[in-house]
Each structure stands twice: as C-alpha cells, then as structure tokens.
Amino acid sequence: MARIVLKDLHKHFGKVRAVDGINLDVEDGEFTVFLGPSGCGKTTTLLMLAGIYKPTKGEIFFDGYLMNDVPPKDREIGMVFQSYALYPHMTLYDNIAFPLRAMKVKKDEIDRRVKEVTKNLDIGKLLDRKPHQISGGQQQRVAIARALIKRPKILLFDEPLSNLDAALRAYMRAEIKKLQHDLGITTVYVTHDQVEAMTMADRIAVFSTGKIQQYDTPENIYNKPANVFVAKFVGTPAMNIIDATVILENGSFYVVNGSIKLKTRKERAEKLEKLIGKKLKFGIRPEHIKLSPKPLDENSIKAVVYILEPLGREIIYNIKIGDVIFKVLTEERMDLHPGDQIYMNISLDNYHLFDAETGESIF
Ligand code: ATP
Numbered sequence: 001m002a003r004i005v006l007k008d009l010h011k012h013f014g015k016v017r018a019v020d021g022i023n024l025d026v027e028d029g030e031f032t033v034f035l036g037p038s039g040c041g042k043t044t045t046l047l048m049l050a051g052i053y054k055p056t057k058g059e060i061f062f063d064g065y066l067m068n069d070v071p072p073k074d075r076e077i078g079m080v081f082q083s084y085a086l087y088p089h090m091t092l093y094d095n096i097a098f099p100l101r102a103m104k105v106k107k108d109e110i111d112r113r114v115k116e117v118t119k120n121l122d123i124g125k126l127l128d129r130k131p132h133q134i135s136g137g138q139q140q141r142v143a144i145a146r147a148l149i150k151r152p153k154i155l156l157f158d159e160p161l162s163n164l165d166a167a168l169r170a171y172m173r174a175e176i177k178k179l180q181h182d183l184g185i186t187t188v189y190v191t192h193d194q195v196e197a198m199t200m201a202d203r204i205a206v207f208s209t210g211k212i213q214q215y216d217t218p219e220n221i222y223n224k225p226a227n228v229f230v231a232k233f234v235g236t237p238a239m240n241i242i243d244a245t246v247i248l249e250n251g252s253f254y255v256v257n258g259s260i261k262l263k264t265r266k267e268r269a270e271k272l273e274k275l276i277g278k279k280l281k282f283g284i285r286p287e288h289i290k291l292s293p294k295p296l297d298e299n300s301i302k303a304v305v306y307i308l309e310p311l312g313r314e315i316i317y318n319i320k321i322g323d324v325i326f327k328v329l330t331e332e333r334m335d336l337h338p339g340d341q342i343y344m345n346i347s348l349d350n351y352h353l354f355d356a357e358t359g360e361s362i363f
Pocket residue numbers: 013016017018019036037038039040041042043044045192
C-alpha cells in the first residue's frame with residue numbers, strides 16, 4: 001500500500017494557475033475525496049498523481065519516493081474515469097485483461113486474476129459481453145476491475161459516478177466504499193458531489209481556485225468549516241450566512257444584523273470582546289434553527305413565512321426577516337402558509353462567526 005504526500009504542488013497552464021500550491025498527506029489505506037466546484041483544480045491534481053501531467057512546481061511522493069519523473073506505467077496506480085474508457089469492440093474479459101496482456105502475463109495467470117477481481121464486483125457472468133450490452137453501473141464495475149487487475153498501490157477515481165442515474169449512483173457509492181474498505185488500497189476520488197464526498201471519504205480535501213481550503217474528516221468539514229467557502233459549499237440546504245457585527249450592551253455581547261440581535265452565551269465573552277467593530281459573517285445551519293408560533297425567549301426573532309419546500313421526511317421553511325431569507329430544515333410539520341408570522345430561534349450552541357474580510361472561521 002502507499003502513503004501519498006504532496007508538497008507545494010503547482011500546475012500552471014499559461015496564466016491559469018489550475019493548481020496553486022497544494023500540500024496534502026494521504027495516509028496508507030486512506031480514502032481521500034477531492035471535493036470542489038467545476039474548474040477548481042481537482043482533476044489536474046489527480047492527473048499529476050497519475051503522472052499524466054507534470055507539475056510546474058512542487059513534489060509528489062509515494063511512500064517517501066519522489067515520483068515527479070516516474071512515468072505513469074511505473075507508478076503502480078489504477079485509474080477509473082467518468083467515461084469508463086472501455087474498448088467498445090472488446091469483450092469485458094478482454095477489457096479487464098488488457099493491462100496484463102500488455103505486460104505479457106501468461107494466460108493462466110490472467111485467467112486467475114480476472115476471476116479474482118471480478119468476484120467482488122458481480123460481473124463474473126457477463127465477461128463474454130461487450131460494453132454496449134451491459135448497463136452503465138456494470139460498465140463502471142468493469143472499469144474498476146480493469147483498474148484493480150494490476151494490483152495497484154493507489155486507486156484514482158475521476159468523477160466515476162457522474163454518468164449514472166440517482167439510484168445507481170447511491171448504490172455504487174456504497175459498493176465502491178465497501179470494495180475500498182475490503183481491499184484497503186489508498187484511494188483518491190474526485191467529485192463535485194458533496195453527498196459522495198461526505199458518505200465515502202475518510203477525509204475530504206475541499207478545493208477552490210487551485211487551493212485546498214480544508215482537509216479534514218467529513219464530520220469536521222460539516223461541523224467546523226475552516227472558512228465561509230467550505231461552510232457554504234458543504235451542506236444542503238446551504239448554511240445561512242449574513243453580515244454581522246458584535247456589540248456590547250449592558251454588560252452583554254450581542255451579534256447583530258439589523259433587526260436580528262442575538263444575546264450570546266457568557267462563555268464566548270472573551271472571544272467576542274475582540275470582535276467589537278469588526279466586519280463579520282454570521283452562519284447558522286438550517287437544522288439549527290427552530291420555529292415557534294410565539295417568542296421562546298429574548299433571542300426569538302420575528303419573521304414571516306416566505307415559502308415552503310417539502311422534501312418528504314423533512315421540510316424546508318423559507319422565512320423572511322427584512323430582506324434576508326433564512327432556510328430552516330426540520331421534520332416537524334407546522335400549519336404554516338406564506339405570509340404567516342413566526343418566530344425564529346437560533347441555537348446558541350451551533351452558530352458560526354467568520355472574519356468577513358478573510359472568510360476565515362473565528363468559531
Ligand atoms: P471539473 O470538475 O470541471 O473537471 P476540476 O476541479 O477538475 O473541474 P480542472 O479540470 O483541474 O478542474 O481545471 C482547473 C483549471 O485549469 C480550469 O480553469 C481549467 O480550465 C484549467 N485547465 C485544465 N486543464 C487545462 C489544460 N490542459 N490547458 C489549459 N487549461 C486547463
């Protein structure tokens with residue numbers, strides 16, 4: 001197996017800094033997901049790991065060995081693409097066996113290895129077929145089998161589920177996770193789908209504009225976002241974020257934006273004192289707001305129901321305070337209609353403050 005270390009990795013295409021100084025440490029056997037919007041440098045980083053792109057600057061180490069000048073075929077990696085890249089005229093068997101044939105491995109050994117990799121992928125009975133005779137999910141599994149046949153030390157996935165429908169995507173998510181768990185192969189998986197990232201990763205590297213914004217467990221990415229970008233990018237519906245300032249009134253600290261005024265807990269006083277007068281962003285996740293027909297305490301904020309978005313098990317209440325719309329996610333069904341008056345109660349245990357200029361999390 002292999003540990004991956006990236007040091008100050010850059011890839012520039014002319015003036016475009018596709019990857020702009022990445023440092024990363026993927027542990028042996030770890031499942032790391034590169035998550036980020038289109039064009040943020042995830043695929044370019046993956047292609048540098050694969051050896052398809054040469055870094056403009058910086059270093060790639062596998063198990064302590066510098067890989068920058070090692071050709072792709074000698075990197076002991078298996079790669080699975082979004083398009084599967086199967087050969088249409090070949091049977092599935094021949095597609096899977098292809099990398100071994102190219103290495104002139106003996107027929108018996110190829111037979112044994114094809115059986116071995118297809119065993120857990122549930123495609124053993126389809127091997128005489130050609131790619132167009134099987135489903136998208138099965139094609140994806142053939143691509144995975146082909147990536148595994150050389151017993152790679154590292155598996156690289158580039159948006160492998162994007163071409164599948166929602167149900168199959170959810171199924172394959174769990175299948176790939178189980179396979180990786182059983183094989184214990186160090187894995188880097190590129191996606192822009194936060195559900196894939198949250199459900200599959202040991203750690204997620206959140207990318208934006210060629211940089212890693214945060215590299216952490218899914219739980220920490222969600223609960224302790226390092227900055228406004230991560231806070232907004234991960235979570236559905238997204239975290240509610242508004243401008244805010246801190247004021248001191250009669251010995252208490254308040255976080256304020258117009259008619260929204262939250263008296264904070266005493267424990268936070270030391271941190272809040274330093275924030276008086278600073279431009280801040282206040283964030284609260286939709287599930288950390290409670291609605292009530294009457295004020296619950298001095299922190300209850302009067303609001304008007306804007307629109308409802310039922311999701312089946314849960315419902316998103318969109319409520320309006322002045323010009324600001326907050327999204328509230330709950331399983332609780334309330335007899336509410338657009339225009340109704342309601343009170344919003346923000347959980348004081350769960351709000352976030354960010355520096356408005358740098359975007360960095362304060363707490
Ligand atoms: P996506 O999810 O859309 O694939 P990504 O995060 O994987 O996005 P990259 O494909 O790594 O992003 O691209 C990062 C940036 O580098 C983009 O601005 C892209 O246009 C640019 N870029 C990528 N490959 C090349 C190339 N071969 N030549 C020039 N610019 C490129």
